[in-house]
Amino acid sequence: MERTIGAVGLRWAAFFALLVCHQVHAFYIPGWSVKSYKEDEAIPLLVNKVYSDNTQLQYAYYDLPFVCPPTGEHKFGGLLSGQSIPLNLGEVLRGDRIKVSDMELRMKHDSECNFLCNRVITRKELKRARQLVRDGYVVEWIVDNLPGATSFVTVDKTRKYYAAGFKLGYTDLSSGRPRYYLNNHHTIVIRYRKAPGKDGEKGGKVVVGFEVYTKSVGPDVKKNVDGCPANLHDVEQNFELYLAPNKTVELSPGSSYYVEDDDTYDDDAKLTIPYSYSVYFREDTSIEWHRRWDLYFVNQVDGHKIHWLAIVNSLIICGVLTGVVFMVVAKTIRSDIRGYKARSADVEAKRRTKATSATEKVPGLLEQEVGPDSLADVDSDDEALEDITGWKLLHADVFRTPAYSHLLAPLVGSGMQLLFMAIGLVLLSALGIINPSYRGGFVSFGVGLFVFAGLFSGYFSARVYKTFGGQRWRKNMVVTAVLFPGLLFSIVFVLNLFVWAQASSTAIPFGTLIAIIFLWLCVQVPLVYVGSWYGFVRKQGAWEHPTKTSAIPRQIPVQAWYLRGLRTVLLAGLVPFAVIFIELLFVFQSMWQDKSGYYYVFGFLAVVLALLVVTVAEVTVVSIYIQLCAENYHWWWQSFFIGGGSAVWVFMYCVWYYFAKLHITGLLSSMLFFSYSFMACCVYGLLTGTVGFLTAYAFVRRIYGAIKVD
Incomplete structure (x- = not known):
């Protein structure tokens, strides 16, 4: 009986195996x-x-x-x-x-x-x-x-x-x-x-x-x-x-x-x-x-030589920046930390020696009961310690919660979501899994990766929010899930109304809009919730800061002209833009001039983007170090803006490309061009801004953790 059942089972297994093989043979995969x-x-x-x-x-x-x-x-x-x-x-x-x-x-x-x-x-x-x-x-x-x-x-x-x-x-x-x-x-x-x-x-x-x-x-x-x-x-x-x-x-x-x-x-x-x-x-x-x-x-x-030129250009800029960062981190900061620790040890030793001698002169008195006149020299030593360098004076303010932290955390979360999507798309394209013969594959995979990366968005947003001392993690989750996707969807929907009126196939059909809303609200939002729950509830504690924050903020001195707001962002953003502007020309040509959209040199693009990430990280580290040396502890938002500063230059490049290279006619077509360019620059700025923020945070924690000032 068992043999009969086994034989029947093998026959059914063979039948299903043949059926699956037949379906696989009959299914056509483009490319x-x-x-x-x-x-x-x-x-x-x-x-x-x-x-x-x-x-x-x-x-x-x-x-x-x-x-x-x-x-x-x-x-x-x-x-x-x-x-x-x-x-x-x-x-x-x-x-x-x-x-x-x-x-x-x-x-x-x-x-x-x-x-x-x-x-x-x-x-x-x-x-x-x-x-x-x-x-x-x-x-x-x-x-x-x-x-x-x-x-x-x-x-x-x-x-x-x-x-x-x-x-x-x-x-x-x-x-x-x-x-x-x-x-x-x-x-x-x-x-x-x-x-x-x-x-x-x-x-x-x-x-x-x-x-x-x-x-x-x-x-x-x-x-x-x-x-x-x-x-x-x-x-x-x-x-x-x-x-x-x-x-x-x-x-x-x-x-x-x-x-x-x-x-x-x-x-x-x-x-x-x-x-x-x-x-x-x-x-x-x-x-x-x-x-x-x-x-x-x-x-x-035929343009491979230009692609190689872009990579060489990026390598030179990245190499120079790496040398600057090495000088800052390996030379200046390390020597400052060693000198500060040695000075701190000397001052602490003098304090204890003088306190001990004072108590010996007045038997029966505790160290805390020694009068101020007896320890005047100790105070002068503390003042000498405070005057060593600028950035170490900020140990009690550098981790102060920034203004509008409830917006910064969701933006960082959305940036991580976009970073995961970008890395996935470039790698899949460089490996040939996404190829031009798979029509619409790049956009389809991009939407899928973006929706799935809601997990990363919720997790990083919740961790940053908790680090800032936030308690209403569900509200933060809603803002993370709605803020950036809602902005993009609103712009697309308004543009779609104009395109619908022209009966153009560029208009997204109503059923597709409903499907996108379903993916957003019924798939991505729950994934953001799961990531936020895991990052805020399951993970014990926020990211720990190495120094304590004082109750009274320190006064910030007048800053140099190149450290003031938008000027710093533009100057720092020019360097990452110089890394990508040659390759950007090919991307724009594929997007705006060759409407077939067949861009395929993703190997070069992957190298350039890797160098871009390194450059953004290094530029942010150098800029934030200079700002801290100027005794300005408002670095949270500044690091985010410096990281995404090259997006301003990319948008200006789009404007130049529109007038110099394109021959677009009609108000609606021009509006579509600038709207799409704005959305692309927002995506790029959010992505690179997140890279700059996380790099700066790791850098600041590292240097202030090294001096261990309490």
């Missing part, structure tokens, strides 16, 4: 799983969105009023044309709206021309098409997770590279006035090679390249019976986006000019746009499947 196609097998072509370097507004391709609408027919194994593809959170937030198209692609099946549709548009829809062409919009299609690309060659013509997307149309200024032309014929070139492994032995092929070449074919070009142009190699007329206005004003006999205003768009004038496409398959054995994305990064690879 890791290889999808192979047999000859004449259908390959889905997906349409996504249009975007431009001149604006921050993106639009779903099928929302454009002048392109062929989906027919809703069955395509590619049950999928309907126009059917939306499920998207992850990152894809939705970056404005992707991916749908199945009506264009048919079959492996190794060339098609010289296929007629797609005749789209009839009104004058108002024509105006919309002209606006998008004028703004330089680019179209993104997808085949086998590869974005359709425009092909180029390097200057020396030794290598080919891709630019993601292809032009919606073009503008001609040769006639004196701008004339806008639409690209209404697309030549699709699919590059393939033999699939690796067993699939290749069975005749399977893999896609290693997806190129799109555009043509503008005018309405009077000779066409075949099926509606396709008769000669695509020699197109004599291009398709101009133009309809003659229905109003004219006569200037003089025999001369007039056209007038376009809002009334001209109410007539019944129509324009018919014919759309067609060609498909060609070309075998290319020079590209390995796992290297097929390299063509999109040739420009970034």
Whole structure:
């Protein structure tokens, strides 16, 4: 009986193992799983969105009023044309709206021309098409997770590279006035090679390249019976986006000019746009499947010398700062501490000697009963001890609780949350786990890491709050969980209202907003609560300070000009900014100019960010040491601001980049740029400010713990 049960159990185990293996084989992981196609097998072509370097507004391709609408027919194994593809959170937030198209692609099946549709548009829809062409919009299609690309060659013509997307149309200024032309014929070139492994032995092929070449074919070009142009190699007329206005004003006999205003768009004038496409398959054995994305990064690879320059620049600045910190810590502070201890020992010995001699002269009196005149020399020794150096005079005030400590603790907690998220994203990207082929993966992982890091946010906020003497840890938890995420969500929500009004895919859908609120309130807030509970309740005691705080604050002398408020922050923040500004240029180019967002040199970025953290820590230590030497004990907030001071320079860099490098038009696009830049600088400043605060706190505890003044 037991053998029978065991045999049945083994069979069920084998069955489930085969089922799991089957599911794993069937599940496609972008960037890791290889999808192979047999000859004449259908390959889905997906349409996504249009975007431009001149604006921050993106639009779903099928929302454009002048392109062929989906027919809703069955395509590619049950999928309907126009059917939306499920998207992850990152894809939705970056404005992707991916749908199945009506264009048919079959492996190794060339098609010289296929007629797609005749789209009839009104004058108002024509105006919309002209606006998008004028703004330089680019179209993104997808085949086998590869974005359709425009092909180029390097200057020396030794290598080919891709630019993601292809032009919606073009503008001609040769006639004196701008004339806008639409690209209404697309030549699709699919590059393939033999699939690796067993699939290749069975005749399977893999896609290693997806190129799109555009043509503008005018309405009077000779066409075949099926509606396709008769000669695509020699197109004599291009398709101009133009309809003659229905109003004219006569200037003089025999001369007039056209007038376009809002009334001209109410007539019944129509324009018919014919759309067609060609498909060609070309075998290319020079590209390995796992290297097929390299063509999109040739420009970034060519910029490796500049990346190395950025690292060398960062190493030089960090090395100089390390030398300064070594001099301060190893030379000045250590010698001060040794001298102070020796002087303290001498003074204490003199005090005891004089007290003993005084009591011997007056037998029967205790040491406490010796009169002030007898110990006048002891007081003079204490005064001499107090005059040694400036920073040691602050031992009774340096750990005094700062003003608005109830805000500083949540900010430090949020900074640790962002630091964990940043480290996780950079490491996962440098290891290749997050890669460009995983569309939206960077944003999705970022949101996930940020939500999970609520544990660290609550823990560090509670520990700092308890160190400041706070008792209402639940209130601190609520502020930590709401303050920074609430600020970001409020800005995004207000911006979303403006973008919604433009019907842009950049707008976050209402359902996604609800999902984000759910992640925030139902996942992150409980994690912040758990971290706060563990940091405040479970951890016994606050972080101990090595010296006691006096009841009466010490008077702070007049500070030098470079130690006053914002000046210190700006001067100190300039050094970390100098570490990152070269690499920052590549990040900005990927974010604002290359809207495809394919930044991949995360190895260089990881090194630069590591050097940035070290630089911020060292700058903060030196700045706080100088401030303490000036007998200013208000270092808590100052350390936070000095650490995040480079965020001001980064924002100023954003302003320069906007005017010098970008060609953004429109008030809304400019508002989006500066709002996103402000949020990014807030994140950066909060992160580096937390690094500066914790480094300064460790430094101050260390040096005042070494002198052990009570």
